[in-house]
Amino acid sequence: MTQITEENPNVASHAPVYFAAHELKAYYGESYIVQDVSLNVHEGEILALLGRNGAGKTSTLRAIARLDSPMLTHGEVWLDHQPLHMMRAYEAAQCGVGLVPEDRRIIQGLSVEENLKLAQIEKPIGWSIERIYELFPRLGERRKQEGTTLSGGEQQMLAIGRTLARDLKLLLLEEPYEGLAPVVVQEIEKTLHLIREQGITTIIVEQNAIAALNLADRAVILDTGTVVYDGTAREVLENKQLRHDYLAI
Numbered sequence: 001m002t003q004i005t006e007e008n009p010n011v012a013s014h015a016p017v018y019f020a021a022h023e024l025k026a027y028y029g030e031s032y033i034v035q036d037v038s039l040n041v042h043e044g045e046i047l048a049l050l051g052r053n054g055a056g057k058t059s060t061l062r063a064i065a066r067l068d069s070p071m072l073t074h075g076e077v078w079l080d081h082q083p084l085h086m087m088r089a090y091e092a093a094q095c096g097v098g099l100v101p102e103d104r105r106i107i108q109g110l111s112v113e114e115n116l117k118l119a120q121i122e123k124p125i126g127w128s129i130e131r132i133y134e135l136f137p138r139l140g141e142r143r144k145q146e147g148t149t150l151s152g153g154e155q156q157m158l159a160i161g162r163t164l165a166r167d168l169k170l171l172l173l174e175e176p177y178e179g180l181a182p183v184v185v186q187e188i189e190k191t192l193h194l195i196r197e198q199g200i201t202t203i204i205v206e207q208n209a210i211a212a213l214n215l216a217d218r219a220v221i222l223d224t225g226t227v228v229y230d231g232t233a234r235e236v237l238e239n240k241q242l243r244h245d246y247l248a249i
Helices: 057-064 089-094 112-118 129-135 137-141 152-164 182-197 209-215 233-238 240-246
Strands: 017-028 031-042 046-050 071-079 097-100 170-174 201-205 218-223 226-232
Touching: 017 057, 017 201, 031 046, 031 057, 031 071, 031 201, 031 218, 031 226, 046 057, 046 209, 057 071, 057 097, 057 170, 057 201, 089 097, 097 152, 112 129, 112 152, 129 137, 129 152, 129 182, 137 152, 152 170, 152 182, 182 201, 182 209, 209 233, 218 233, 218 240, 226 233, 226 240, 233 240
Parallel strands: 046 201, 046 218, 097 170, 170 201
Antiparallel strands: 017 031, 017 071, 218 226
């Protein structure tokens, strides 16, 4: 595993551990999908959670978000000293966990602005609507348009904006680049860098591993539900054998 050096910097590497998952086990039905997964993320760090199809990436992300499926049966999840493993999904959300699922879950029949305002019905409230529009000017231009009629990239912006409308500490992104044109992917990447500058911690699950690695500070690679690599994103980019063995790229 590569040590942090001047040639391989990680801006968050010296910060205290902000998020930690210890020995997570989760299953669908009788099949364990996540097996003893442990990972740490520093505040303001972007972590790419990678692996082949079926490696357990999305299941790990959903277990962290405390969704009922997969069922977390063992392990601990901590965010800013709060025990997420003892919470339901809505309680984890109140503690600052924001999951953007692959299907984005834009609410049909509501405008862009109504989707954002709905996220702020209950405290704690995060960014103001106008601040979100500053981050995503296209959303401001389409604030009265029905959210489900936006392009795929704009819907992704709306889904991320909706999490920012809450008091967000940990952003969980599930396949954020799926189906998006390269120019839109670049726009989302710039946005995620801006979000990191605000101190928000991010875990991204993405099949486009190269794009995720170029974005991330660190990477964790899963294989059949277990961690096989935990180190810098740069090392994965430079290690052809590692990418071939576990990412098929």
